[in-house]
Amino acid sequence: VIIDPFRFAKKSEPLERVITLQPKDRLEGVILENSEITIHLSGNRNHKGRLTLEGELSGSVKLRCQVCLENIDYPVDVSFKLVLVSSEERAEELTENEEAIIIIDDQLELEELVTTELLLAMPVSASHRDITGNDCISDDALVSGELETQKSSSPFDVLKNL
Numbered sequence: 001v002i003i004d005p006f007r008f009a010k011k012s013e014p015l016e017r018v019i020t021l022q023p024k025d026r027l028e029g030v031i032l033e034n035s036e037i038t039i040h041l042s043g044n045r046n047h048k049g050r051l052t053l054e055g056e057l058s059g060s061v062k063l064r065c066q067v068c069l070e071n072i073d074y075p076v077d078v079s080f081k082l083v084l085v086s087s088e089e090r091a092e093e094l095t096e097n098e099e100a101i102i103i104i105d106d107q108l109e110l111e112e113l114v115t116t117e118l119l120l121a122m123p124v125s126a127s128h129r130d131i132t133g134n135d136c137i138s139d140d141a142l143v144s145g146e147l148e149t150q151k152s153s154s155p156f157d158v159l160k161n162l
């Protein structure tokens, strides 16, 4: 999906699209399967009168746990605000708290935008502990049947041992 972001920002009519990301190109090895991400985008002007794109991404992607190599569902919840500029030189005119997106030929591909913002929001290390807060379900536990035992024992069994 290609939009003219300058026109879009002036019109200030928000859009919402579902973008299917594929595990290839910049996302190869990052996400494991096709993922549907919803982008909500609106145009605006910032306090300096510069045209901006403000957006939110939501959905989830599958990442590979760097510890146990199993899949993890990673919830995507990203918001961004970008100042539209037409060249590198223009981008350099911005202040520190303005983030530029350089637009070539008045065209912006939404897939590219979603990919870039998603990559910026990816965790530095993807592991069950980092993302879900829980330890990995290790293969050892599965093999020795520890999980089975845990499931079948009643929570009151713990009380017996007290």
Ligand SMILES: [Zn+2]
Residues within 6 Å of the ligand: 065, 066, 067, 068, 069, 070, 127, 128, 129, 135, 136, 137
């Ligand atoms: Zn894991």
